[in-house]
Amino acid sequence: MPATADPWDVLVIGGGLAGLCAAISARKLGASVRLIESAPSESRGGNARHARNFRAAHGAPAWHSPGVYTADEFLSELRKASAPQFDEGLAQELIADTTGLASWLMDCGVRLQDPRVGVVPFSRRTAFLLGGGKAMLNALYQTAAGIGVVVGYGAEAVGLADRPDGGWSVEVAGAERQRIAARCVVVAAGGPGADPEWLRAHFGPAADGYSIRGCAYSNGHAMQMLIEAGARTVGDPTTCHIVAVDARGPRFDGGIVTRITAIPYGLVVDRDAARVDIESHDVGRTHYARWGPRIARCPGGVAFLILDAGALERAAPTALPAISADTIAALAGTLGLDADALARALEAFNAERSGRRHPLSGPPFFAFPMRPGLTFVHYGVAVDERMRVRRRDGGTVATLFAAGMIMAANILRSGYLAGLGLALAAVSGRRAGEAAARHAAG
Template sequence: MRVTGGQTDEMLARHIIRESKDILNWIVEQGVRWQPSLGGTLSLGRTNSFFLGGGRAMLNALYLTAERLGVEVEYDAEVTDLAIEDGMFLAARLKRPIKGETEIRATSLVAAAGGFEANIEWLKQYWGEAADNFLIRGTPYNRGSILKMLLDKGVQEVGDPTQCHAVAIDARAPKFDGGIITRHDSVVFGIVVNKHAQRFYDEGEDIWPKRYAIWGRLVAAQPDQIAYIIFDSTVVTSFMPTLFPPIAGQTVAELAGKLELDPAALEKTITEFNAAVRPGTFDHTILDDCRTEGITPEKTHWARRIETPLAYPVRPGITFTYLGTRVNKEARMLMEGGKPSANMFAAGEIMAGNVLGKGYAAGMGMTIGSVFGRIAGREAAKHARN
């Protein structure tokens, strides 16, 4: 409720939390393996579980299990149309590179096709030209075509189209498919400035897993959608390393030159920040007493002086969008007017907006996908059998 500002379906949120307890063991039964708890970095050891080998290893394991169960997977098959009548799915039209077009009829449909984060033109409808400077953390194929078809055919929409999971990622990352190795977790250890070398938000507002996903939107609101994380060289081993090395300078002025920032402005910002830092006991696992006093914005926790600065340039990295299909506890899509669909279900990012009106807490995306994926599969199978 806190991270979404109350913009969530509380009943569905509580349902996900209850159901997630069984996922830890159930997903292992499907062939997925967990890695030992992460320790020593940003409280993640006590809040999050990680898949051994990451997301690709998880997907490979699930595909293998599905194939053993007799599931056939059609790769490079684009869905070009959905036949839906009175809330009832009838068939999907497919276009394939070699086999051509075909129609597949089925008794149930599960939509798990993600959001529209890779559709820059769609993003620009809400963000304007700023969307040209967004980087997309995942596949270039998540263009929202299935989502648009469903909404156009009477499925009720949920969520704000401007809300999304967006983190600060390295500005040197590729336009698509940068993945987690371009994400920066160094914000809480330093300060963040825009192209005018001005700070614009409290870098120590809350524990990092509750706040890392706000920084993409914050950077998106800055001039030219660019910002710079600046921290002292002594903290470089305190956060997970990224693909790109930090930018260094012997002096603040030299660093500013490399970042193409006004040296005098950056010097002033860092000097004022250092003067405002009040002594305390640093502890990144709690809301400690290391803070600033007398500057705006203040840094409420984890404030330490910057003596030998290093920097990362960052841009908004869009992970997934929150506009989606409204569902009930059975993962059944709701039609306009509120009537549940007879045989259409949704799971993952295409329905995450039911729970995530805005904001994010680390691990919620995988939790929503896992829990509602399982529910949608179970309910679709039950309908098919009946």
């Protein structure tokens, strides 16, 4: 810890996965490190609390990651998922860093799941966290504290001012109201999207009906701070990853359990009980990501999934129970839909169903009300290979770094790959922390 009047070597803003990886990496290189986290300690950790697996390249099978998954394969899948303008050079470097990620995390106390035990799906592309994201975050917080990272909770960075020595003075609001001086600052505060006003400004009034699947604290205010400090933005603030979620779930932090995954088994109607469909009625694992934007375009941004008992049985378990009724008219009444219109939609739907696509023969009938659930926005600040923030007027800021979701749009301009969010957060966090510590050490 520095003497009272001295600046910290590295101040990390945000205690999610990226911030923790940055703080631990910087501290391991000998830097004095302070980490501030907006959330209270009981909800620390950002969106990784909801996450399960991270993507990592590996040239040989490991007990936690079967088979082989080369960096070239990773990159080519990223090319297919992301819009073409992404920074391919940076992507190659970060993908290369993922090869050592599993061991680095395990050295920090994180435990991975053995795919031969339990119920995780077979995956050579991603490793699953034993105990989920929260267990990983707890291990990393413990490691950080053990090596001397000083953590403050309920501490939101609200202002960033440069200092004559090239470092920064960060204004902190909340329980730890103060100014913190630091030689280098790593901003790992997540992407924008959890601020309802920001969402409305970019997605229109319909965004008021969106669920935010992650935490309310990753609100983009820190990103705005960087933009005001001259940072260049990348990506499109109106492009996002959005999935179908249970409309009865919470506005924030519903996580993965409110996702509706049974859509391929049933009939989807809008609030006028008119059938809603997408071009490819895909039963693949990520079909719900295509349904998210489709529901967002429905009148009022809502839709209803109708199932019968057989379809409900095929569906994965849900956090909230399905709404049930003995007749389709009664179900329509409960959902506030026109009963005749729903009956007609069901009849037309059943007339088309054959083979593996079962008709809905009920009763009883079941329903899930659905709305769009935002995972993240493809928008952030531009960084170089050391995660230094790029300026709008050219060049980079030597003492200001960005890691994690706040810079993910450099790599991912559209779409998503399972496990990419955690992988990017961890490897960019490590790079930023190491580069900041080295810079602070001169």
